[in-house]
Amino acid sequence: MNSSPVLSVKNLGVEVGTGAGARPVLSDVSFDLAPREIVGIIGASGSGKTVLARALVNWIDPPLRISSGSVEYKSQNILDLAGGRMRLLRREIAYVGANPMGALDPTLPVGRQIVEKLSAVVPGIDPSEARKRVIDLLGAVRIPSPRLRFDEYPSQFSGGMMQRALIVDALISNPAFLVADNVTQPLDVTVAAQVLRLMRELTERFDTAVVFVSSSLPTVKEAADQVLVLSEGRIVERNTPQRLIDAPQHPYTLQLISQIPKIWTSEAVAVPRTPNAARPTISIRDATRTYRVRKRGTFAAHSEVRAVRNVTFDVMPGENFGVVGESGCGKSTLMRLLSRLEFPDSGSVICDGQDLSKLRGKMLLKFRRDFQLVLQDPFNSLPPRTSIGAILEDPLRVHGMRNAKEIRDRVLAVMAEVELPANLYDELPLGLSAGQRQRVNVARAMVLEPKVLIMDETLSSLDQTEQFRLLALFEKLQAQHGLTYVFISHDLAMVRRVCNRVAVMYLGEVVEIADNERLFFDPGHPYTKALLSAVPTLEERRYKPEDCLLEGEPPSPIDLPPGCSFASRCPHAFDRCHAESPTLTVRNHGELAACFLVERQGPAPPHDGQKTGRNIPMEARFA
């Protein structure tokens, strides 16, 4: 550590707006980045971390404005460099952002755009040499068949693939330092873990220093040598990750740490088992949904995307049922089946004893009233030019309420219930925070007094603090109205906190259903273990990524290989897994897992104790 820092930030301040209305976003930020060092920057949303990340690469656009300080690279302040001279430095200063899907031109092949960047920052490079370098590096980030992938378009890449391609794009010119702004945030946990590992590997190989910005302390802990804690635009604490976690000094750091969900430690909330009930509220029986898509590169052939395959489960009244799985596993299709936006090709969805596909007229309206949906995206799910009051009144009118005063009273009552101030009644959703918008979404569902709320990734766009508040709200509403919740989510930590029972989906199938405790402490399916091994947490992991997490992404739901769909990524796969597909097998207590390695245990025979291993093996088939 004798060399001088690569990057030196001194008293950096950034403001938004001009003149008297200017408000500081960053103030007095100073730190050095040593060669090969990885500095983590952590803070909740709104703490200014993205602005800081952008300031480091001289990407501050109006209304943001540098108010003081400097960012020094090679003893010049890069914030003073204009257009052309800055552009030459882009070779040495690289940036990867949080939105991989928007970062490249959708109309041009990915490889060509990386070559374009390389020849822009290294003028005069031989095109075939550039192409070779890109293909090599695409291979190095484990993009399968990089030669073919080179000529594919951004829309043909998954989010994880795209993020890898962008890491290639950033590192291709062998930069001196890399700013990684929340790179793992949009990715699934297992993919995020892989991307993180790759980034470490590559930056070591190229001797690149990294500024790693993230809102997830567990992620930063894994990545960084030094951590800076950013709160309201100021650095409030800096330390090595381990010491920061063991002995946090600043109250804000303490708060950040306390908000990280507990999964295995005793502090974790104990979620009660599902209450027993005679009839399930929702019963989905062997439902399958297949989409037909035109096959690329053929004359008129179609291929089948099997989005949901033979899914069977019950949701009991008053239960919090979780459906977890990574993107592309069929969660959203399942949501569409449950909310009767689509019908299954085979099988049935039965709600309150009635087959959804047979509902018509009045009965259908009644179903719509009882089963409400709360969507993921707080920004696109509200009409931007309608006032909040009008948004909330609409469902009441649809369902036949006519008296204007009653409607208004009901809407105000619901707004109070979800803790939205009444003066928002005439406001547009424009100025609301993501959390408030989600409250409007919840209120829109609650206004009809439903029995069931289906939450499709409702919390995933919110930060921890806001998630906590909304979960508390859900709990309160459930206690008051006896609601049943179905949480569809990729966030295992959230599911651990609230769900009584959890179904794990992989490639359209339910691979495991278990009670909360059992799922997290003794999962039956290797995919569940892989998910658990990748959960961002500060705790000691029960399942080590080295044992459970394999390279690669789920195969495409088109043309599924025979056998177990997880076999291609499973560390325990053996011959049988590639030949036949395991069905859900009963473990004890009615927990189910679809794996040949599950110790087959029938439900404990009556009058027999819990003598493990003595039960009669039996396969429960759901057909």
Next chain:
Amino acid sequence: MFIISFLVRRLAQGALIIFLVTLLIFTLLRVVPGDPVRLMAGGMAPEALIEQIAKEMGLRDPVLVQFGRYMSGVVRGDLGQSFVRPASGASTGGSSFGDATRGERADVLTLIGETLPMTLQLAFLAIVFAMLFSFLVGIPAGLSPGRWPDKVAFYVSSIFISLPGFWLGIVLALLLSVKLGWLPAIGYKGFAYTILPAIVLAVELSPVLIRTLTGSISSAMMMPFIAVGRVRGLSQRRIIFAHALRNASVPLLNLLGIQISGLLGGVLVIEFIFDYPGLGLLTINAVLQRDFPLIQGIAIVTSVIFVLINIAVDLIATLIDPRLEY
């Protein structure tokens, strides 16, 4: 492989569209009042003779039978013969009656073949002018929304869209050919005769092109990969010409497809004003003379052109943006 499957599908759809258009035009022409034989034979021809000619020409058969006969010719490339025009050129009909000229009536295909290239030349030149002008005005406007180039584009297109084509045609002819003598205006004796009508058409075309181009460029410049492109080290020139324009060109192309189709209608007036010997002038005369075969022929040819242009536009759009492939 995609292109072949695309073309087969779209051409099959196109054939159906053309068939329906033909059926519609054919039926409508037979339903409207006015007997073409009376026009051909002349007002003085005896009623019996008219009936006889009509029978010989098959005009008294049921409409569907006539249509079948006509279509069987069309698929063999025979659009029939004009009722009115002789092969020699001059228009017949009117008061004189001479059946001897029947065999020498002009082929519809030949008539169209003579005039269509003229109209295509005019349309092509008009589009070149319109595109050049729109790019010149629209790109700077799209790159600086709300600032002066945007305002210039707005005023220019507002003024252009308010100018009626026939008025502009007459004024420009007066100014540029009569007063200044720069460009020839009436008739056709060489390429220079195309320029003035093309300018008038371009003025009509460009306002919509400018607005679309301005809007799609400014929204393309808002896309995240543009800002990220700068951080990745791409030059402003490359970002605009290789990425923003590329992404903005798809809406422009779609619009152009519609505009070109509309243009073929627009030439009607302009060709009439400038006495330009194109398809428009031919159409007007054919309608005035109730020349059924000619009207049908023109309708089929123009609908073929519409269909082909739209297929071409969709194909190019898919080549630019592969996400449109379906």
